Amino acid sequence: xxxxxxxxxxxxxxxxxxxxxFKSLVMLWSIGKDSTAMLWLTRxxxxxxxxxxxxxxxxxxxxPEMIAYRDKLAREWRLNMIVGQNTQAIAEKRTFPDxxxxxxxxxxxxxxxxxxxxxxxxxxxxxxxxxxxxxVEDTNKEPYTGVIVGARADEEGSxxxxxxxxPRDRDSEWDIGDQPPELWGQYKTDFAPGTHVRVHPLLxxxxxxxxxxIGKENIPVVPLYFNRGDGKRxxxxxxxxxxxxxxxxxxxxxxxxxxxxxxxxxNIAERSGREQDKEDSGGLETLRRGGYM
Amino acid sequence: xxxxxxxxxxxxxxxxDHGKSTLIGRLLADTNSLPQGKLEQVRTMCVRNxxxxxxxxxxxxxxxxxxxxxxxxxxxxxxxxEKRRYIIIDAPGHIEFLKNMITGAARxxxxxxxIDAEEGxxxxxxxxxxxxxxxxxxxxxxxxxxxxxxxxxxxxxxxxRKEYTDFLGRLNVHPANFIPISAFxxxxxxxxxxxxxxxxxxxxxxxxxxxxxxxxxxxLPFRFPVQDIYKFTEDxxxxxxxxxxxxxxxxxxxxxxxxxxxxxxxxxxxxxGFNTPGRTIVAPGEAxxxxxxxxxxxxxxxxxxxxxxxxxxxxxxxxxxxxxxGHAPMIKDKKYKLKLGALRAPLQLxxxxxxxxxSDLTSVANKQQVDRHDVAECIxxxxxxxxxxxxxxxxxxxxxxxxxxxxxxxxxxxxxDIRSEDSALRRHVSDREFAWESSGISSAQRTAxxxxxxxxxxxxxxxxxxxxxxxxxxxxxxxSHNFKTYYLRMANVISGLDVDIKHESEVRDEHIxxxxxxxxxxxxxxxxxxxxxxxxDDYDLKTLELLNKPNEILVINVGENHFSHYQVALTLDVQAxxxxxxxKVAALLKEKKVILEYYL
Numbered sequence: 001x002x003x004x005x006x007x008x009x010x011x012x013x014x015x016x017x018x019x020x021x022f023k024s025l026v027m028l029w030s031i032g033k034d035s036t037a038m039l040w041l042t043r044x045x046x047x048x049x050x051x052x053x054x055x056x057x058x059x060x061x062x063x064p065e066m067i068a069y070r071d072k073l074a075r076e077w078r079l080n081m082i083v084g085q086n087t088q089a090i091a092e093k094r095t096f097p098d099x100x101x102x103x104x105x106x107x108x109x110x111x112x113x114x115x116x117x118x119x120x121x122x123x124x125x126x127x128x129x130x131x132x133x134x135x136v137e138d139t140n141k142e143p144y145t146g147v148i149v150g151a152r153a154d155e156e157g158s159x160x161x162x163x164x165x166x167p168r169d170r171d172s173e174w175d176i177g178d179q180p181p182e183l184w185g186q187y188k189t190d191f192a193p194g195t196h197v198r199v200h201p202l203l204x205x206x207x208x209x210x211x212x213x214i215g216k217e218n219i220p221v222v223p224l225y226f227n228r229g230d231g232k233r234x235x236x237x238x239x240x241x242x243x244x245x246x247x248x249x250x251x252x253x254x255x256x257x258x259x260x261x262x263x264x265x266x267n268i269a270e271r272s273g274r275e276q277d278k279e280d281s282g283g284l285e286t287l288r289r290g291g292y293m
Numbered sequence: 294x295x296x297x298x299x300x301x302x303x304x305x306x307x308x309x310d311h312g313k314s315t316l317i318g319r320l321l322a323d324t325n326s327l328p329q330g331k332l333e334q335v336r337t338m339c340v341r342n343x344x345x346x347x348x349x350x351x352x353x354x355x356x357x358x359x360x361x362x363x364x365x366x367x368x369x370x371x372x373x374x375e376k377r378r379y380i381i382i383d384a385p386g387h388i389e390f391l392k393n394m395i396t397g398a399a400r401x402x403x404x405x406x407x408i409d410a411e412e413g414x415x416x417x418x419x420x421x422x423x424x425x426x427x428x429x430x431x432x433x434x435x436x437x438x439x440x441x442x443x444x445x446x447x448x449x450x451x452x453x454r455k456e457y458t459d460f461l462g463r464l465n466v467h468p469a470n471f472i473p474i475s476a477f478x479x480x481x482x483x484x485x486x487x488x489x490x491x492x493x494x495x496x497x498x499x500x501x502x503x504x505x506x507x508x509x510x511x512x513l514p515f516r517f518p519v520q521d522i523y524k525f526t527e528d529x530x531x532x533x534x535x536x537x538x539x540x541x542x543x544x545x546x547x548x549x550x551x552x553x554x555x556x557x558x559x560x561x562x563x564x565x566g567f568n569t570p571g572r573t574i575v576a577p578g579e580a581x582x583x584x585x586x587x588x589x590x591x592x593x594x595x596x597x598x599x600x601x602x603x604x605x606x607x608x609x610x611x612x613x614x615x616x617x618x619g620h621a622p623m624i625k626d627k628k629y630k631l632k633l634g635a636l637r638a639p640l641q642l643x644x645x646x647x648x649x650x651x652s653d654l655t656s657v658a659n660k661q662q663v664d665r666h667d668v669a670e671c672i673x674x675x676x677x678x679x680x681x682x683x684x685x686x687x688x689x690x691x692x693x694x695x696x697x698x699x700x701x702x703x704x705x706x707x708x709x710d711i712r713s714e715d716s717a718l719r720r721h722v723s724d725r726e727f728a729w730e731s732s733g734i735s736s737a738q739r740t741a742x743x744x745x746x747x748x749x750x751x752x753x754x755x756x757x758x759x760x761x762x763x764x765x766x767x768x769x770x771x772x773s774h775n776f777k778t779y780y781l782r783m784a785n786v787i788s789g790l791d792v793d794i795k796h797e798s799e800v801r802d803e804h805i806x807x808x809x810x811x812x813x814x815x816x817x818x819x820x821x822x823x824x825x826x827x828x829x830d831d832y833d834l835k836t837l838e839l840l841n842k843p844n845e846i847l848v849i850n851v852g853e854n855h856f857s858h859y860q861v862a863l864t865l866d867v868q869a870x871x872x873x874x875x876x877k878v879a880a881l882l883k884e885k886k887v888i889l890e891y892y893l
Contacts, residue, residue, distance in 0.1 A: 001576070001578050001579065003298070003300050003378075005579075006578060008580070009538060009578055009579055009580040010580075012538075012580035013520070013538045013580050016520050016521055016536055016537075016580070017520065019521070020520060020521045020593060043567050043568070044566070044567045044568070044580075045536075045580070046523065046525070046567075047523065047525070047530070047532070047534060047536075047565055047566070047567050047582060048530070048567045049523075049525045049528055049530065051525065078528075163396070179392075179393065179396075180392070180700060180701055181392035181393070181395050181396045181618060181694075181701050181704070182396045182399070182701075183395055183396060183399030183400075183428070183694065183704055184399060184692050184693075184694065184704070185538070186632050186693075186694040186701065186704075188699075188700070188701055190630065190696050190699040190700070191699055192699050204380075206371065217568060
């Protein structure tokens with residue numbers, strides 16, 4: 001087996017394990033390359049099917065192309081697509097772009113809080129209705145207790161401490177010092193009522209692995225990842241006020257791979273274009289303890 | 294393409310503060326494996342916090358970890374040499390974080406054990422050695438660190454080497470070498486040093502490349518734990534796919550296969566995948582799916598093997614070595630959950646044979662429980678047979694974890710199949726019968742008065758409705774002949790007597806258990822006690838038979854017979870008319886002398 005085949009097999013095993021063990025399971029789809037590769041792995045695991053809903057948290061500041069791409073794939077792959085949003089904060093302009101919050105606070109309000117309440121079902125969920133071709137209010141208010149997330153260990157220090165199956169308590173708090181053991185392909189799949197679990201099928205993948213897999217499998221990704229003539233491309237996708245493109249001429253998957261392996265990005269951290277990480281040395285970890293993905 | 298470059302995982306273990314994180318930080322820095330700016334970032338942070346720079350800080354990305362100065366969790370870092378790619382796993386040395394150490398070490402192909410030259414061999418140096426042996430990591434190199442603190446003295450190095458070689462030898466672990474290093478000064482890490490002129494062996498970096506990626510899995514018999522069975526009919530997909538990851542061996546289309554413990558047989562029809570070129574063969578590590586040539590009803594958790602190869606053991610009892618990580622001790626008479634391959638089953642501790650202090654390999658005599666961080670040799674038992682291999686033969690299907698109160702609290706390896714007629718169920722039935730208060734009316738008296746003997750009649754088959762109709766018809770028929778009979782409808786039990794059974798993993802077994810006990814009582818009353826069950830397997834019927842003892846059971850199967858071992862008394866054609874089926878049942882009851890000829 002090649003390196004990519006091994007990574008794929010482990011991720012597929014984890015996805016099947018999650019589907020077997022958790023009744024109320026969803027996958028977070030950020031529209032980025034990682035979670036899109038994860039969605040592809042789901043189709044691998046279930047032989048072309050995606051047997052659980054996908055959740056996207058729309059901060060209203062996402063780059064518009066991301067939303068168009070999301071809905072295109074939702075239609076083509078007949079995904080059970082759920083969208084959540086902190087509509088109140090957006091209406092009250094309690095955001096960083098509106099000048100009322102710091103970047104980190106904004107992430108917390110528009111992403112972490114929206115996610116928490118979308119998963120618990122106490123805020124409105126919008127489900128893509130394939131017959132009507134648009135989003136409608138979802139009638140299902142049941143909490144989702146199992147959440148599949150596309151975090152990778154190489155992204156940042158705190159993510160390298162994760163488990164494939166990582167419990168969170170009722171308030172989505174993460175106890176880093178008391179993580180369950182994982183060995184021999186056995187994960188923590190038993191949970192007291194009321195606890196939640198995050199499942200991380202991509203933990204062992206690196207940024208380069210993801211791109212090589214996207215290339216090998218010919219997975220469609222948002223064109224924002226590629227230079228389209230202006231000498232710029234996005235390396236990591238987020239909200240437009242806090243995500244800057246990098247200088248790059250890579251115009252397709254192969255060129256991105258080449259650039260990561262040998263070019264000027266080879267030794268620069270992937271999230272270096274994400275401004276919120278720079279506000280505090282433990283930024284991502286602070287966010288993750290509060291439920292950030 | 295670098296994807297084709299070999300990758301291996303190496304874990305770094307050892308006692309707390311013996312310098313594991315420093316070593317890894319040093320290695321990453323010396324091989325230019327750090328992302329640009331990372332080293333400066335950590336240096337800046339040290340200046341800001343007025344702390345001297347340490348290589349360990351590179352790994353200690355977490356705030357609370359830095360405040361305690363110890364590795365809490367296994368951190369993974371990536372680096373590569375000319376030869377291949379590496380994942381380095383930094384395992385915590387503190388005893389409190391043993392389960393994290395195990396998580397890290399379990400996925401490693403090779404291990405470095407770090408020992409502080411100044412402090413010498415400590416408790417966790419030994420305990421980690423034991424874990425390495427139990428986890429089956431064959432390749433080990435021992436790094437004697439902080440040689441700078443002992444003046445690079447060869448005698449000190451030799452002393453540690455002698456003592457630790459001896460210790461590991463008792464665990465059947467044979468280290469490739471011992472390397473004297475100073476991670477802090479970079480001695481013998483990425484390059485040799487004139488500080489240790491007496492040492493002519495490999496550097497740490499050279500030892501990385503010297504580890505071999507041995508993979509024996511392909512040469513072993515085929516083992517495929519059935520993780521799940523999919524049928525996505527709502528999307529118009531009619532395939533019934535047996536999904537899982539191949540543990541060992543190979544299998545091809547057309548191979549004859551057996552599911553264990555059920556013993557059901559079939560042949561591989563197709564190997565399924567999504568966006569993959571068609572395959573005719575599967576190999577270890579592959580996450581695949583099969584369709585079969587015939588319809589086979591098995592549940593997730595069974596082990597699929599090839600009929601022509603060495604078969605695994607199938608037994609409810611086995612002897613095992615296990616280590617315990619749970620906060621609560623492992624005790625007898627408590628129900629645990631076993632996870633072995635894809636199987637989940639209830640599990641009980643039957644006997645503790647020996648508890649070993651892993652830090653010095655001494656035996657602790659007469660322990661009645663397995664405490665946190667203990668290593669123990671025990672006898673374990675599941676209520677029904679499970680399929681496994683002995684860890685000495687196929688370790689991939691000879692190892693398991695134990696769940697206690699939602700947590701993975703123990704992990705172990707199977708040493709021996711304890712085949713025994715004795716089982717928890719048999720012990721229970723024998724205890725129950727010993728305590729049974731017999732009625733003043735003998736069963737012979739009842740038979741004479743009622744004109745028939747007592748019997749437990751079970752209708753079973755795929756067509757639930759059909760079996761229920763027949764059971765009801767038999768009840769009516771017997772009643773019309775003035776026989777004492779009762780048809781127990783399972784729905785009435787499930788929403789009544791069994792309403793308290795909540796725990797999912799136990800539901801089935803507990804329903805069966807209560808039904809068996811109920812049958813014992815009702816057959817004692819002299820009745821012909823009838824019920825109908827769908828979806829039961831060989832083992833369920835054996836359990837009912839045993840629980841109903843000393844009275845007898847008659848199993849009547851309607852439709853296709855799925856039982857592999859259990860001999861049913863009669864199989865009825867599902868299409869047959871009710872009256873004909875009933876005649877056959879009546880004939881059977883006569884044949885078995887339940888009812889005497891002249892009464893019908």
